Amino acid sequence: xxTKEKAARTGNEAMAEAMRQINPDVVAAYPITPATExxxxxxxxxxxxxxxxxxxxxxxxxxxxxxCIGASAAGARVMTGTSSQGLMLMAEVLxxxxxxxxxxxxxxxNRAISAPINIHCDHxxxxxxxxxxxxxxxxxNSQEAYDNMIQxxxxxxxxxxxxxxxxxxxxxxxxxxxxxxxxxxxxxxxKFVGKYQPAHPLLNVDKPITxxxxxxxxxxxxxxxxxxxxxxxxxxxxxxxGKEFGDKFGRYYGFTESYxxxxxxxxxxxxxxxxxxARVAVDNLRSRGVKAGLLKIRVFRPFPAEEIAxxxxxVKAIAVLxxxxxxxxxxxxxxxxIRSALYDLPSRPLVVDYIYGLGGRDIFVxxxxxxxxxxxxxSKSGKIGDLVQYLxxxx
Amino acid sequence: MAELLEIRWHGxxxxxxxxxxxxxxxxxxxxxxxxxxxxxxxPERMGxxxxxxxxxxxxPITVHCGVTSPQVVVVLDPTLLGKVDVxxxxxxNGVLIINTPKSPAEIRTQLSLKxxxxxxxxxxxxxxxxxxxxxxxxxILGALAKVTGIVDPKTxxxxxxxxxxxxxxxxxxxxxxxxxxxxxxxxxxxxx
Numbered sequence: 001x002x003t004k005e006k007a008a009r010t011g012n013e014a015m016a017e018a019m020r021q022i023n024p025d026v027v028a029a030y031p032i033t034p035a036t037e038x039x040x041x042x043x044x045x046x047x048x049x050x051x052x053x054x055x056x057x058x059x060x061x062x063x064x065x066x067x068c069i070g071a072s073a074a075g076a077r078v079m080t081g082t083s084s085q086g087l088m089l090m091a092e093v094l095x096x097x098x099x100x101x102x103x104x105x106x107x108x109x110n111r112a113i114s115a116p117i118n119i120h121c122d123h124x125x126x127x128x129x130x131x132x133x134x135x136x137x138x139x140x141n142s143q144e145a146y147d148n149m150i151q152x153x154x155x156x157x158x159x160x161x162x163x164x165x166x167x168x169x170x171x172x173x174x175x176x177x178x179x180x181x182x183x184x185x186x187x188x189x190x191k192f193v194g195k196y197q198p199a200h201p202l203l204n205v206d207k208p209i210t211x212x213x214x215x216x217x218x219x220x221x222x223x224x225x226x227x228x229x230x231x232x233x234x235x236x237x238x239x240x241x242g243k244e245f246g247d248k249f250g251r252y253y254g255f256t257e258s259y260x261x262x263x264x265x266x267x268x269x270x271x272x273x274x275x276x277x278a279r280v281a282v283d284n285l286r287s288r289g290v291k292a293g294l295l296k297i298r299v300f301r302p303f304p305a306e307e308i309a310x311x312x313x314x315v316k317a318i319a320v321l322x323x324x325x326x327x328x329x330x331x332x333x334x335x336x337x338i339r340s341a342l343y344d345l346p347s348r349p350l351v352v353d354y355i356y357g358l359g360g361r362d363i364f365v366x367x368x369x370x371x372x373x374x375x376x377x378x379s380k381s382g383k384i385g386d387l388v389q390y391l392x393x394x395x
Numbered sequence: 396m397a398e399l400l401e402i403r404w405h406g407x408x409x410x411x412x413x414x415x416x417x418x419x420x421x422x423x424x425x426x427x428x429x430x431x432x433x434x435x436x437x438p439e440r441m442g443x444x445x446x447x448x449x450x451x452x453x454x455p456i457t458v459h460c461g462v463t464s465p466q467v468v469v470v471l472d473p474t475l476l477g478k479v480d481v482x483x484x485x486x487x488n489g490v491l492i493i494n495t496p497k498s499p500a501e502i503r504t505q506l507s508l509k510x511x512x513x514x515x516x517x518x519x520x521x522x523x524x525x526x527x528x529x530x531x532x533x534x535i536l537g538a539l540a541k542v543t544g545i546v547d548p549k550t551x552x553x554x555x556x557x558x559x560x561x562x563x564x565x566x567x568x569x570x571x572x573x574x575x576x577x578x579x580x581x582x583x584x585x586x587x
Contacts, residue, residue, distance in 0.1 A: 276457035
């Protein structure tokens, strides 16, 4: 029987606690609202001697990720945390981390991108870096933030994957919201993550390697292809680790989570904290006889296209809630990928997109119920109306 | 207790409304209930009006939006009355707990309040006399426990002692002061 301790933790505290229990070799970080607390709390653990980590305080997020890359290439288990503009400043080096196949774990707090300056939640920062070759795990609440951080280490470091991984929470809503969570004991976390065995550490002088080399037309394509292979291998690993985590600690994790979808005629798909609010909307609608369901996407990279198509194949009308706007004049990123995933179905559900919650604009149960109402109309009439709409904006 | 109890805290930046909500949340978790505690962040300025919230339930809480119609409103700073609409969304049977030397009747007149139940506690006086400083959130927690029954007085005292013993090992007077502040609030909170 595993030890379970019920505790009150904000998302940031939960992520910092997971980092303490993982006890990485190196953390290099630069503070940014609303992620600051994660590395601030962790630096306290370093100062108090509760971890063996070498903490590198740097002068920017670009430097933070660069230091992480150096340490990871050397063979260390490496973690950091950031948000918003911080992730954007890291962007250049995020690609280098994945290109060098370095299993760095990043605690990312979803926050809007300037301009205008805004410190609140949306998914623009994470979505802007969705093609960076990082695995992306979204968390609905503090518990999932904690659990995702622990699993992220195993996923990233798996030799078949060897890709950096970010676990995200929704800024302020989860990062600063306190909830009751179950903690795992330090020992059990240590046992679960195990000891990191880097395949090609730079510091192994017996087997010298070159890291960060130049590829011309001769090898660049092959090396980029290998990253795609790592990403293609990730689903099996993510599934296995999610199951192992569940077997050990009682909370199972997959790529998506279905809520009352079995007989659903209308469904919403979304990521992060909104899934919790949507669950209440589904319950309300079910009590009124509406066959509503919810699909929460936990893993956005790699994108679980086949699973999503399989789950949603019998739904009549779907609304995707996008907490970022691709500004493509063709809907947000989650919408585009889900709609594409459904293309090969023999009979395709109708799909619409709602861009919502930018810059922390709150989304209430009633807002989500209205979306379901529209979906019921779409399902009856067979007409979608506007393909992309903006939910909760003043126009 | 209602299926889902929602509380809104009004205070000024730096007064401890967020801390009050978090402390209440921690205590509630220790009783095995589910809870959320979160601030309403605007620009963070010392002295500016701010809000914090609690949700408390016997069942897991999944909703992650703001609280719009709380059953209980706590006002840490009486100078907010008249400047901030502390009764917004508070239903007719809702509860107002206000840190003020005034009586509930005086507050009812001041706010031209219809319906709701008003409780007052001079939390500044209690905390000044027990802790040496005006830190209203500790006595307010006592008043909140007494009025709403979210946690029983003994649980609140035991949990507070447990929490403070970790933090103030070498300052027993801080622990005793806080416990006394809570106990006095149980006695001194005034109802209509």
